[in-house]
Structures are given as C-alpha cells and as structure tokens.
Amino acid sequence: MEDKKTRILVVEDEEILLTALSEELKQEGFEVVGAKDGVEGVEKAASEKPDLILLDLVMPRLDGIGALKQIKDSPASKDIPVVILTNLSDYDKVSDALSLGAMDYLVKANYRLEELVSKIKTVLERKQFGTLATPTVPPQA
C-alpha cells in the first residue's frame, strides 16, 4: 500500500463540492479522479480502476442508484467498494443503495474531513478482509 497511492473516484455533479472533496482528499494523500454525473462515473469506474468510489445520489443524466447498479453489474467495477454521498433528505435512497451493495454512506452537508478519511480507510480494510480467505495479519495502513 505504501508504494502505490490509493485512488478514489468522486462522482458528484455539484462542481464546488467535487472540487472541494477532491482537493481535501488529495491533501490527505489520496489520488483523486472526478466525474460530474452518473454516466461519467460508470465509465471511469471501469476505466480508471479506483480503489474506492464516492458516489452522489442526486445527479442529472444518471442518478446515483442507476450508476450503482451499472457499477455492480459490470465485471470491471463490481468489486470496487462504493460509499454513498448523501443529503439528509434522501435516506430512503440510501437504504436502496446499501441493499444494492454500497458499503457505507456519508452525509454531505456536515461531514468532517477526518470522518471522511477514517470512513474511507475502514471501508478499504473491510474490503481487504473480505477478499482474503483467512486474514491472519490485520492489514496495517
């Protein structure tokens, strides 16, 4: 993990949020790829091979739920963990997303950077546990 930076795909239609999130994550040492709607998100999930996807729910063209379905349907991207970016008002969509295979969610309006980073790390660890047959050594970040 040390030699290669963790790559995160941020799918978010709100330009200012995409910019802010990308910059914050870069400063935390992640490599960041941005996508401005669901369609672009699905494409980049397959082509950029990110380690994790942050996915907004309300977007034009293809919304988060639609994008998530396609990501999970495609062999190229189905194993990439997805964290949902959400607003407080669409909790019912969050539960839809979780049942579709999203691993966690984050409320956009009041996230703190530390919370976001620790969530990303937890999800990545869980993903490693999940893929190892018998995890004997806890992965150290």
Add this chain to the structure above:
Amino acid sequence: MRNSLHTKETEMQRRMYEVSILKELGDRIGYSLNVQKIVDVIIGSLRNLLDYSTVGYLLLGEEGKVIFHCVLEESVNKNFITEVKNGMVAALSALAGHEIKLDEIDESISGTITDETNKNSAKSFFNIPVVINDQPVGLLNISSTKDGLYKEEEMTILYTIMNQASTAVSKLENILTQEKGKLNSMVESMADGVLMVDTKNRLLVINPQARLMLGIAKSSATIFDVLDQLASKMDLRTKIEESIRNDKLLVEEQVQINDKVLRILISPVKDSANEALGAVVLFHDITKEKAIEKMRDDFTSMMVHELRSPLTGIRSIANLLKEDKIKNEQKKYQDFIELIVSNSASMLDLVNDLLDVAKLEAGKFQIMRRATNIGDVVKMRIQSFSSLAQDNHLALESRIEEGIGPVSVDDNKIGQVLNNFISNSIKFTKQGKIMVSAFILKKGQKLSEKVASQGLVWPGLKDPSFGADELVLAVTDTGLGIPDDQLSKLFNKFTQLEQSAASEKKGTGLGLVICKGIVEAHGGTVGVFSEVDRGSTFFCALPISPESAPVVAAPAAIK
C-alpha cells in the same frame, strides 16, 4: 219506537268509542310502526266496545317468529286457550299460505287460568285478519264463554278499527320505504365510502364506493369481507365495538388500502331513545391530499438540497483557502475564489426566488405601475442576452408592433418575466432563433390571426379568449418543444424542481412560477404553446384600458 231509540243510543256510544280508539291509534302510529304495539292498543280499548272472555292475537314477527298473546278478561281454563290458539293458527296458516308450526310460537298470557273444573268453553268467537300493505301479518281473536254473542255488527266494528289501523300503518310504511329509498340512493351516490353495522356486527348497508375502495367485488358483501380487506391495516371490529361502547367518534387518520390512502371515521348510531343501533363507518379518500403533502415535502427537501450543497462546498473551499498550500498555487486560488463567488450568487438567486414565491403565496407581492414604453423594456432585455445567445449560436430578435403607446405596468417586474422567458428559451434551444414579440390584441380579436398578421409563427398555438384589450408579450423559440402532458406542470411550484433536477440544465425551476405571480399581480395571464421538435412560445397577456392614463409621469423603464 223506544227500542229503536235505544239502538240509536247504543250505536252512538259505540261510534264514540270507535272514534276514541282510532284517535289513540293515530297518535300511537305517529311514533310507532310496530304492529304488535298497535294491536296492543286496540285490544286494550275493546272492553268498552264489546263483551268478551278473551281477546288475543297471533302475529307473524321478524325472522320467522310467531307471537301469540292472549288477554283473559274472565278466568278460563287451559283448554279454552289451546282451543282459541289452535283455531287461530289454522286460520292464519290458511291466510298466510304456509303452515305455522306450534313450536315456532312465542306465547304469553295475561289473566287467570283456572283448572279444568271450570268447564267453560269458547261458545262464540270471531277472527279479524291484520293486513299490512295487502299482506296478512296476523289475526285478532275475540272469544266468549257465552253463546251467540257476536253478530255482523260487532265484527264490523272491530273490522273497521283494524282496517283503519292497517291503512295508517301501510301508508306510513310506504312513506318510510320511500324515505329509505331516498336515503339509500343518497348513500349509494356518495363520494365517500359508507357502511353500517348493527350491534351484532352484521353489515346492514355498504355503498358501491366503500366496496370499490376496499376492493370488494361481490355485491353481497358481509362484514367478514370488509374485515378481511382491512385485516393487515386495522382491527375494524374492535374499533366499532369501542366506538359503540364509549359512544365516541373514532378516527383512523391514514390507512393505505391498495393504491388509496383512506381516512376512516367510525361513529356510533343511536335511536331517539338513546339506544345503540350500531355504527356507521365512513371511508374518505385522501390520496390526493397525501400526494400534495408529499409534493410539498419533496419541494422542501429539494430546496434544502439546493441550498445546502453549495453552502457545504463554499465552507470546504473556504477551509482549504485558509491553508498556505493553496495560497501558493495562484491558479487554484483564483479558481476557488471564483467558485465561492458563483455559488454564493446562485444561492442568493435561489433565496430571492423563494422569497418572491413566499410573497406571492401570501398575497404580499407588490408591483409598482408606471407609464412604460414596452419597446424599451424589450430592447433592454435583448441587449443583456445578446452575448449569451451568440455563445449558444442562436439568433435573438424582436418584433414590436408599431404604435403601442405607453402602458401602465411595473417595468422592472415585466423585465424579470421577459428575462425568465428568454433565458429558458436559450437553455432549451440547440439551434435556430429566439423571437421576442409585443403587440396589442383587441378584445374579441383572434390571437392566431393577430400572430399571423405580425408575421410570427407560434407552433402549437390554440386560441384562448381574453376579456379586454391585451398587451401580449411573447418569447418564441425553435427549441425542443414540450409534450402536452408537461405543459400544465410548468407553472406549478411543486412539479418544477423534479423536472429541473432530472435535466442537465441548472435552475430552481421557480422562475416560471414567479413569472405567473408577476403577471397575475398585473391582472393578466401567462401561458405556453408548444409543439415537440418545433418549439415553444411563452407569453403573457396584460389587460390594458385606454382611458387609464398613467398616474405618475415617470420616465420610461430603464433599469
């Protein structure tokens, strides 16, 4: 001579009794349709009229029950009564056309029964049928231990009384049937679902609406069908019992049945004597109200989303700007400042729009009319949009009818309406041109003819009717066009955002709602004509009265 006088006197006396019985009957029938009660009244008054040992009746009651009651004026033995009863049963069986079994009879005797040492037997007797609505429902019997007591005269008296009573009851029953019919047809045609149960939870009435709402197809529904349909949602039986027990109206605010949301009211029903009769259950369809409520909630959460997203972004960017790292990257620094400026501006626009809408809804939206040269207003708008139109490779033109004098409008607000129309057209037009037009439509003149005479083409134009001379302002594009079913939603606050959220184009969608408000504050109307793939025309028509000279002589509108 003396004998005939005596007869006359007796006759008179009998007449009087007859009349007094009939009067009492009349009073009783007024509030009772119970045949048994009426017959009780008759036999209670007979003593003054006739000589007899026993008077009794046999009545066909509800649910196959037969009532036998006998009043003993003098003591008779058991056999006397049995004889009378058997005689009546045979007679009523013949009259009713079916056999009355002795074990069906509900028997009661008042008076003294002696043992069989009293050898008195029924020496004279007669029966009078009780007939209601041409249907025999019972029999009245007069019997005596004396011989040869009853002649035609006695029988006629009782027959007359009985006949009068029957007629009165029949009439009342008819009226009641009619009233019941009216009531039933009212219940049948009600928009709400209604059902009624008695105290034993039997379904007395269920109207078609209730069956429809509950999804009960068969016409002979029972209470179990109703309970079944509601089973997973509510325990109606318990509610009904509770309502009757506590004599209280119970309300279930929201019960989802199939695709409908119902409000269910359970109300106890009592008779005039405060005796519980059962309960009425009313089903009120509130699906539409709930849908509007949901739209309102969706609107609110959309608004919150629209405001919170940029604000969250601004906060994050501002935090980043605090760090030295960014300050050293000049390009990024500039970009970030730019983002803050544009996002706070769009937030402010949205807040202003929301305030406008709130004012419109509260009826506190004010306009400031002044004499306005509408041509100037249009020219200003064209100027301010010309570069945007050019960027989008669209021609932006105007056609103002010659000779439009100054009109009394709020020039700023009308400018805002044009702004909205034009910016929408630019958003949704990929190629072609946008035409802004202004003309006067005389009262009674056809809009389509006027549009043609101005050399304009409005796809999808239908002729509306206006009640006055109108100043028409319109923006026509060669854009995507709007499907018919979407047209009516355009000026609706709640349905707007859904559309704008799904489209790639940004905007709160409140613009047209505000336009409508502005135009209506002028007493005018807004509208849209459209044809898919040919383009749309958004217009407003503002009534103008030639005699209404501008109040304030202010300079023409220039922002």
